[in-house]
Amino acid sequence: MADIFGVVADSTRREILRILLERYNQSNTAGGELSVSDIVDKLGLSQPTISKHLKVLREAGLVGVREAGQHRYYHLDYAPLEEIEDWLIPFLSVDFDATVEELAEESEGLKVEQRAFAAAIGKAFADTSYQMAHAVKDAKPRKWRKTD
Template sequence: MADIFDVIADGTRRDILRLLLDRASAGQDGTSVSHIVGELGVSQPTVSKHLKVLREAHLVSVREEGQHRYYSLSAEPLDEVDDWLVPFFTQDGELQAAAAALPDSAAHAAEVVGRAAASAKHAVTNALRKLPGR
């Protein structure tokens, strides 16, 4: 399997992941290849090539219905990226030292709450960016 950082380094693949995330946030259960092609303005063979890479990296799952394939985001592999990035956002390792002093269950709870807060901040920031006049 390719390194997760190599997989997400490609802009088209990031665009596909963003589209799948947006569609999932809107309650869509899977997105067709033709929808991705139409939204991104990229050729079908190019989209299929990138979806194959994303599938092999376990970043997307596919559901087949007849001749149609519907793709959904599987964000778990991005935890590796998140784990790598988090130390860059802490000041002098203070948060890491504090987390290391916590019992495992408390450290896990703090991590879950922190991720939820970061996710909520990201969603609000994106929603505000989409408002007219911004």
């Protein structure tokens, strides 16, 4: 089975999932099902392209299919999306603003002289690096002879 994150990385597959979710939210009577031709009409892509993406989504377990003769009706399957949700929750619960404030408070603890010294060292390093890069670039190879 393909990595769920790789499957939903494709924008066309995300659009298919969005369309199936909209269908599910609009009407529970049809179980949120759409035919391949309905999805083709909504996205304006070719039927082979949509079928290829639906196959990937089906193999990942993100969509289910019901066959009725030659017609295929697809619906959203939420279970694999829980893996994405579980991965995202720790990131959504982090208070990034508080973390940035903590870092700012730590840096304020440095004395003015320490900051100036660190800035001077950084500037000296950058200047030296720049000069060395140009000296090496401008240097021409020389033929060295051994003198007897």
